[in-house]
Amino acid sequence: YDNSSFPVCFIQGDDDIFDWTLDANGTASTSTGPSDDISGGGNYIYIEASTPRVPGDSAVVFSPYIDKSSLNSAKLTFYSHMFGASIGTLRIEASDDGGNSYITIFSKSGDQGDQWNYETVCLGAFSDTVVFKVTASVGDDGSGTQWFGDIAIDNFEISEGVALDIAGLSVTVDPILALNNAPFIISGDLNNIGCNTINSMDINYSIDGGATVTMPVNNINFLTGDIYSFNHITTWNPPSSGTYNVEIWASNLNGSNDMDLTNDRVNTDIIVASALAQRRPIMESFTSSTCGPCVAGNSNVASVLSNYANDQYSILKYQMSWPGVGDPYYSDEGGDRRVYYSVNTVPNLVLDGNSWQGNSSSLTTQLVDDAIATPSFINLSSNYSIGGQTIDFTVDIDPLADFSNLTLYAAIFEYITFNNFGTNGEIEFNYVMKKMVPGSSGFNITSLQEGNQVTENFSYTFQGNYILPPDANSPVNHTIQHTVEDFNNLGVIVWIQDDNSKEILQSTTASLVLDVNEDLTSLNKFMVFPNPSNEIATIAFMGLQDNDIDVKLVNLLGEVVLHESFTSSSILDNFNIDVSSFSNGVYNVVITSNDKISTQQLQILR
Incomplete structure (x- = not known):
C-alpha cells in the first residue's frame, strides 16, 4: 500500500457505513492501531474507530479481480493488526463468479496484541479469477467505548503456495531467567503457512547452535493459518549465568520434509541471571486539575496503593496541558513523557512502562500484585539531599545480569502541591513532577555487567523564583524560574527503562539524607x-x-x-x-x- 493515494485498483464499498483509510506512522487514537507498517516507513490501510463511529459500524473494500491461473497452488497472504480493547471483527470473503456470491475464507475478532500478525489462506477451492471483499467492523470495550478499535492490514498479495510449510514464529521463553530457578521449559509459537493440515511433526530446539533436542507431536489438527504454541517436554538446564541463543523449528511434517526451509527457524537471546531482585513497580500518572474524571482516577489510585507499604512501589504524576487550558504545573518534560507513551486521554496511568496502560480508574490491586511479583534483575537504590534550591542525589545500580542500551530516568517531584487547583474540584495534588534530571531523555547506560555495581551522581539547582503559570499554554521556563512550592517537600524517583520495549526494569524512590554543608548547630533545617x-x-x-x-x-x-x-x-x-x-x-x-x-x-x- 506504499502509494501516495488510496491503493490503485482497490475500491471502497458503497453499502457500508464508512471507508478504509490509507495511513502511516500510527493511527490517531492511543492504545490501538499500528505505529508503523510491517516493513517500517511505509503505508497500510486501516479503519479509524473514533467518533463519529459507533459499535457495529463497518467498512468494506474490494480488491481488483486477480487471475491466478499461472499459479499451481495459489495462496493469499497478508498482515493484520488488531490491537485495542474495542477491536471488532476482520473478515475476508472471496468470489470466483464475478462477485455474485462470496465465501468467507478468513475471520478474526478481538484484541490480538500490539503486533502485525502474518495470515495465510490457501485458494485451491477457487477457479482462476478471484476477487476479495475485506470487511472490518467496530467493536466496543464492554462499556460502549469504541475508539480503541482500529484494525489495519498490509502486504495483501497472492503468491505460489506449498503443501507443507511450518514457519518459526517466536520463542516465548522469558527473556531473562534466574539460574536458581533452572531447569527451564523451552516454549514457542509455530505458524502453518502451508496448504495442508498438519497431523504430526517434530518440534526441535538447540542452544547456541549445539545438539538438536527433539519432541515428536502426533494426533494434532494444525490447520493452515493457525498458530501452534508448545512447551517442549525436555527442559534446559544452563550450566552458568550468561547469555544464550535459543533456536526453535519444526520438521518431519506429516512424515515428510518441510517444502520451504527459508522460514523454518526463529531464535532469540536469553539472559540467565545469577539471582533475582525484588521488583518495585512504578506508576506514571497523567492527570490535570482541569480534568473532571481525573478526580475519580486519582482517588482510585490512592485507594489501591493504600494496600501497600511505601517502599513497595513508586509513583509520579505528570500534570497535562488539557482539557481546556490545562494544569498550570504542566511542563514540556511532562509533555515529552506523554508523547513517549502515546497518551491522548486523561486520566491515564502507565504501570512499569509496558506492563499495563489505561484509565487510572481501572487500576486494581491485582495489576499491582502482578507487577510486584514479576522478577527483576537489577537492584536499584538512591539517596538525595536538599541544600537551598539544589538537589543532589546518588544512584547505585547493581545488575544481576548483563544488559546494554538502557536509560536511567530521574525525576524530582513535590509530595504535595496546592496552588495548581483548577476546575475539577481538587485542592491538593500528590507526587507532582517538577523536573527531570538531566532531562526528559534520561541518562544513557550503554552497558551493565553482572556483579559490577555502577554509581551515578546528579545535581540540579532550581533557578530564579517561584512562579505559578496562568495555565499550560505558558509552561515554566526552568532556565529562569521554578514551580516548587516547598523545597522541604521534594522527593526523587529514579527508574531504569528499555526505550525500545518501554519495559521498566526497576525503580526506587530515593531516601533523604541531609546536606553535610548545613549549619549543624541549627535545628531549623530538620x-x-x-x-x-x-x-x-x-x-x-x-x-x-x-x-x-x-x-x-x-x-x-x-x-x-x-x-x-x-x-x-x-x-x-x-x-x-x-x-x-x-x-x-x-x-x-x-x-x-x-x-x-x-x-x-x-x-x-x-
Whole structure:
C-alpha cells in the first residue's frame, strides 16, 4: 500500500457505513492501531474507530479481480493488526463468479496484541479469477467505548503456495531467567503457512547452535493459518549465568520434509541471571486539575496503593496541558513523557512502562500484585539531599545480569502541591513532577555487567523564583524560574527503562539524607518526610549525636497527640513516628534539643 493515494485498483464499498483509510506512522487514537507498517516507513490501510463511529459500524473494500491461473497452488497472504480493547471483527470473503456470491475464507475478532500478525489462506477451492471483499467492523470495550478499535492490514498479495510449510514464529521463553530457578521449559509459537493440515511433526530446539533436542507431536489438527504454541517436554538446564541463543523449528511434517526451509527457524537471546531482585513497580500518572474524571482516577489510585507499604512501589504524576487550558504545573518534560507513551486521554496511568496502560480508574490491586511479583534483575537504590534550591542525589545500580542500551530516568517531584487547583474540584495534588534530571531523555547506560555495581551522581539547582503559570499554554521556563512550592517537600524517583520495549526494569524512590554543608548547630533545617504521610513519618536531622531530643506532634487545637523522647546515636540520625492512628489533617512537628526549638508542619493524608 506504499502509494501516495488510496491503493490503485482497490475500491471502497458503497453499502457500508464508512471507508478504509490509507495511513502511516500510527493511527490517531492511543492504545490501538499500528505505529508503523510491517516493513517500517511505509503505508497500510486501516479503519479509524473514533467518533463519529459507533459499535457495529463497518467498512468494506474490494480488491481488483486477480487471475491466478499461472499459479499451481495459489495462496493469499497478508498482515493484520488488531490491537485495542474495542477491536471488532476482520473478515475476508472471496468470489470466483464475478462477485455474485462470496465465501468467507478468513475471520478474526478481538484484541490480538500490539503486533502485525502474518495470515495465510490457501485458494485451491477457487477457479482462476478471484476477487476479495475485506470487511472490518467496530467493536466496543464492554462499556460502549469504541475508539480503541482500529484494525489495519498490509502486504495483501497472492503468491505460489506449498503443501507443507511450518514457519518459526517466536520463542516465548522469558527473556531473562534466574539460574536458581533452572531447569527451564523451552516454549514457542509455530505458524502453518502451508496448504495442508498438519497431523504430526517434530518440534526441535538447540542452544547456541549445539545438539538438536527433539519432541515428536502426533494426533494434532494444525490447520493452515493457525498458530501452534508448545512447551517442549525436555527442559534446559544452563550450566552458568550468561547469555544464550535459543533456536526453535519444526520438521518431519506429516512424515515428510518441510517444502520451504527459508522460514523454518526463529531464535532469540536469553539472559540467565545469577539471582533475582525484588521488583518495585512504578506508576506514571497523567492527570490535570482541569480534568473532571481525573478526580475519580486519582482517588482510585490512592485507594489501591493504600494496600501497600511505601517502599513497595513508586509513583509520579505528570500534570497535562488539557482539557481546556490545562494544569498550570504542566511542563514540556511532562509533555515529552506523554508523547513517549502515546497518551491522548486523561486520566491515564502507565504501570512499569509496558506492563499495563489505561484509565487510572481501572487500576486494581491485582495489576499491582502482578507487577510486584514479576522478577527483576537489577537492584536499584538512591539517596538525595536538599541544600537551598539544589538537589543532589546518588544512584547505585547493581545488575544481576548483563544488559546494554538502557536509560536511567530521574525525576524530582513535590509530595504535595496546592496552588495548581483548577476546575475539577481538587485542592491538593500528590507526587507532582517538577523536573527531570538531566532531562526528559534520561541518562544513557550503554552497558551493565553482572556483579559490577555502577554509581551515578546528579545535581540540579532550581533557578530564579517561584512562579505559578496562568495555565499550560505558558509552561515554566526552568532556565529562569521554578514551580516548587516547598523545597522541604521534594522527593526523587529514579527508574531504569528499555526505550525500545518501554519495559521498566526497576525503580526506587530515593531516601533523604541531609546536606553535610548545613549549619549543624541549627535545628531549623530538620526534615519531615514523606509529607503528607499516611503510615510512618520520618524526622531526619544532623549534628545532634549524644544529645537528648524531644519530639511532639501537635494538632491545630494545640493538643499534644504524640510525645516521644530519645537520644541521638549518630551524626546523621532519624526518628520514625507512627501516624496511622491519627485523623487526616495538618499537624505541627515540634523538635526540642539543647534549648533550641524548631517546628514544621506535617500533613496526614489517607
